[in-house]
Amino acid sequence: MNIGSKSAAPQAFIFDMDGTLFETETILVSVHERIFRTLREEGLYTEPAPPIDKLLGCLGMLLEDIWHILIPGSTEAARKRADTLMLQYEIEALEAGEGRLYDHVESTLAELKARGCKLFVASNGLERYVKEIARYKGISDLFDGLYSAGEYKTASKNDLVARLLKDHSIESGWMVGDRSSDVEAGKSNGLAVVGCAYAAYGRKEELNGADKLITDFRELLELV
Numbered sequence: 001m002n003i004g005s006k007s008a009a010p011q012a013f014i015f016d017m018d019g020t021l022f023e024t025e026t027i028l029v030s031v032h033e034r035i036f037r038t039l040r041e042e043g044l045y046t047e048p049a050p051p052i053d054k055l056l057g058c059l060g061m062l063l064e065d066i067w068h069i070l071i072p073g074s075t076e077a078a079r080k081r082a083d084t085l086m087l088q089y090e091i092e093a094l095e096a097g098e099g100r101l102y103d104h105v106e107s108t109l110a111e112l113k114a115r116g117c118k119l120f121v122a123s124n125g126l127e128r129y130v131k132e133i134a135r136y137k138g139i140s141d142l143f144d145g146l147y148s149a150g151e152y153k154t155a156s157k158n159d160l161v162a163r164l165l166k167d168h169s170i171e172s173g174w175m176v177g178d179r180s181s182d183v184e185a186g187k188s189n190g191l192a193v194v195g196c197a198y199a200a201y202g203r204k205e206e207l208n209g210a211d212k213l214i215t216d217f218r219e220l221l222e223l224v
Contacts, residue, residue, distance in 0.1 A: 003174070003192050003212040009117055009224040010192070012144075012170045014161060016177030017123040018059045019199035020102075022133050025056055027099040031089040038085055044078040045071060060179035062124050062149055087126050094136045101137050102198065104217045109142045111221055118144045118168065122161050124181065126150035144168065157185040165189060176220070180206040194220065 018024040029052055036049035050070050058066040063086070067079040074082075093099060113119055119142055123130045127150040134140040147164045154160040161175065175186030178196040186193035187209060195210030198217070207213060212223060 003194065003223055009115055010172045010174045012118040012120060012168070012173040013112060013220075014120045014122050014164065014173055014175050014186075014191070016060070016179065016182050016196075017121050017125060017130055017133060019178035020176060020182075020196050021105050021121070021139075022137070023100050023102050024059055025052075027090060027093040028052070028055065030098070031086060031093060034089045035082055035085045039078060039082065042081070044081055045074055047071070060124060060177075060181050062155075063126065083126075087129055090129055091132055094132055099133070099137075101139070102217055106137075106139055106142075108217050108220055109139060112224075113142050115224070117224075118170070120144055120164055120168075121146045121148075122157060122164055122175075122185065123147070124149045124157055124160070157181045158188045161185040161189050161191070178207070180208075183207060183209045194223070 015021055032049070032052050032055055036045065039045040055066070055070055058069055063083055067074065067082055071078065071082070109119060121130060121134070121143060125148050127148045129150070130148040131140070131146050134143065134146055145164060145168065147160055149157070149160055152160060152163060154163065164170070165173070173191050174194055175182055175191045176194045176196065177183070178199045183193050183195065183206070193210045195207035195213045197204065197207060197213045198215050214220065
């Protein structure tokens, strides 16, 4: 399925959260530091903290996979504690007003909504994290559904998007994201894929297979 220079508006847009709507590094740098400081204080992980770039490079994966890559050889107790700390510190950062959406996200989503498109999020993140970003950044009301692997316990984004499509009887849609998991989830579910090439992390080749690449979120409006 290709996206032309002026395509008909799809029934729905399905967005990834981190690296697509939310500029994750604007909270994750401080969160990363706090997580490993606490793990050291509690004696759960005594090795040097991995570089923040390594964590940013894992965004889009399930948390379980992230910790196996980030702190290989760690104990299950350390990984579970890291899960808890990450959510706690991310929510605290959001409550403190930290973090921001990418430029023009809110206005573009509002315009797509005004044009009659259904808007969804499909993220491999935790349920509360995904929903609190939308709430604290004032975009919750623009979405018809906020889907997360944390809430639905899906093994992959492919499965999460399949569930979303079934739940809402979506027959045509565009998947919009910045990672290979977004491209795969879109293609495996018969969706056109828009790759977001503006995120500071991730590898460009991850978006191979996307039908269209954008470098500014407002370009979505130019495509429909």
